[in-house]
Amino acid sequence: MAETNPNPQSVADGLLKTPTGIKGLDEITGGGLPQGRPTLVCGGTGCGKTLLAMEFLVRGAMQFDEPGVFMSFEEKSGELSKNFASLGFDLNELVGQNKLAIDYVHIEPSEIEETGEYDLEGLIIRLGYAIDTLGAKRVALDTIEALFSGLSNEATLRSELRRLFRFLKDKGVTAIVTGEQGERTFTRFGLEEYVADCVIFLNHTVSQQIATRRMRIVKYRGSAHGTNEYPFLIDRQGFSVMPISSLGLDHPASTERIPTGIPRLDVMLGGKGYYRGSSILVTGTAGAGKTSIAAHFVDAACRRGERCLYFAFEESQNQIIRNMNSIGFDLGQWVDQGLLQFHNSRATLYGLEMHLVAMHRAIDGFKPGIVVIDPISDLVAAATEDEVKSMLCRMIDYLKMQQITALCTELTSTGARLGWTEVGISSLMDAWLLLQIMETGGERNRGLYLLKSRGMAHSNQVREFILTDDGVQLRDVYIGPGGVLTGSARDAQEARDKAESLDGQQEIERKRREIERKKTAIEAQITVLHTQFEAEKDDLDRLIAKEKQRGETLALDNRAMAKGRQADELTGPQ
C-alpha cells in the first residue's frame, strides 16, 4: 500500500493500536488491532466472526468510549440484539446512548435488477453518514461478502471494495471486516487482497467429540504478534482468547514460604514449607492420600485467612467436606466464611480450553492465594496428553504470574515407575511429593517421598504417612537390617527395640548400684586405715615425748649428783 512506510522498524515504532478489550486478544496482538486500518477476520461458519466484530465495537463503546458502527449484511439489527443479549451485551441500550449504530444492509438478489453501470457510492455514503453521526472510531462490516451474492458485476464490486477500504482508512476508523473461509483462500471472495494490514483467522475443530475454537494472527503488518494458534472461547461473557505460555518465562519468584499444614512436611521442606507462587505436584496411586495433603494445605491457608480455590474433577464439594471431616478437618466452615470456594465439574463436561477458561474466570473472580486442582490426571479424559500438558503449562504460568500457589494432585496407576507422571508435567512443577503404597507383611501402608523441591534444601528421607483423626501425620520409617519397615511391622520392630533397650537400661542400673556399693566399701576401708594410721602416729608421739622427758630428767639428776659431789669443773649455765 502506498502509505506503508518502507522501513518496517519505524512502522513498528509508530504503529498505533486500538485495544479490542477482548480478553487475550490484545495480548497476542501486542496491544490491539492496527488503528485506523481495517482488519480481516475470517473463518468458517459458526466460528465466531460476528461475535468478535460486535464485541470489538461493544467493548470499544463501553470501555474506551469509542462509538462504533456495525454494518450487518446478514442479520437484522433486531436479531443481532437478541443474539447478543444472550451474551450479556445490551445492544439496544448502546444504540440508545448513541454509542453504537447497527445498520442492516438488506441484499436480496431477486429484488434487484441490474441495468448498466453502477458503483457502491450508496453504501459508502451510508457508512460515512453513520460514522459522522456517531463520531464513530470503530466499524464492523459483517460480512461484506454478501455483496458478491447480491450483485453480479464482480469487476465493479472489486474495484468498489477497494474504494470502500480506502474510504475507511481515510476516515481513520479501525475496522473489522469479516469474511467466510474459502476452500483454498482465507475468504471465499479473496477479501484478504484488500485488507492487507491485519488478518485474523478463526478455526473451529472437533476432536474426540469435543469442539475447540482457535485463533491465529495470520498477518499483522508492521507489528510483532504471536503466530501460534491460540484457543479461544465464546461463553456468557463473550469472547476470550487464552493467555499463552509463550509470552515468556519472566514470572516473579517469591522467597516467601508458606506452611504445608503438616509440620513434619514443613521440616522436610527445609523447615518452612513451599515457596509462595510455586507449583506443587502430589502424585500417588488411588487412596494414597493426595486429597488429604491438599486438605491440609487448604485448611492451613484458610486459618491464615488466605483464600483458596479448589477445583475438583472427581468429587463433589459435599463429598470432599464429608471425607475430610473424617480426618479432622472442617472445611465447611471455610466455605461458609467465604475463604474457600469449590469448583466441581467432571473433566469430560467440556473441552480442555473451556476448563481453562472456567478456571481462569473463577480465579479472576475469587482472587485466591492458593489453588488446588484435584486431580489433573482426569483432564486427560477431555483431551490428549499433549493438549493437557500445554493447557497445564499455560495454567501454571498464569498462576505463577499471579503469585498463586498451586497444588495439583495426580493419580498414577499402581505399579507405575517412580518419577513418571501420567500427564508428563512433572518438569513444570517446583515441588513434587510422591505418595506410595508400600505393601509388606499383608498390609498396605503409605509412604511419602519428596522427589524434588526446587530452590530449597529438602529431606531425602521416606516418611511413613498416616491418616489419623487429626489429619495426616508423618513418621520416620524403620530402617534396619530387615529393610524399611512400616505399619505394624514397624510397630513390632519398635516394640522389640523398646524391650531390648529396657533390658539394657536395667543392666546399667544394676552396674550402677554395684559400683555404688564398691565405692562405699572402699570408703569404709579408707576410714579404717586412716584410724590405724592415727593410732600409730599417736603412739609415736607419745614415745617421742616420753623419751624427751627421760633425757631431761637424766640431765637434772646428773647435775644434782655433781652438786652433791662438789665437782668444781662444773660450769655452764644453770
Add this chain to the structure above:
Amino acid sequence: MTNVENSKMTNKTTTGEEKWLLRLYVAGQTPRAITAFANLKKICEEYLDGSYQIEVIDLLVNPALAKDDQILALPTLVRKLPEPVKKIIGDLSNTERVLVGLDIRPII
C-alpha cells in the same frame, strides 16, 4: 416489442392517476447520474404515459435517506408505487431490463 405494447395497453387503463412513484437515488451530478436520469425519463415517457412521478434524491445532500430504502449501489431506481417495492441499480442503459425490473413488461 409486442409485449411492451401490451403493457402499454394495460397501463393506459389507469391514465390520469399518478400510479407510478419512482425514486432515483444519486450522489451528486455525476455523468452516470445524469445518464440514469435521462434514461429513466425516456422510459417513463415512452411507457408510463404521464401517470408517473419521479423523485431524484441526492444522497450527498440527504445521506440519511440511504438507509430507509436500503441503498447500496448508485444510481438506484426504487419503484415505491405500485407495491411491491422494486429496485433497479445501474445507469438504466438497458431499457429491456429496466422494464423487467419495473414490471412494466408482463411476463408470459
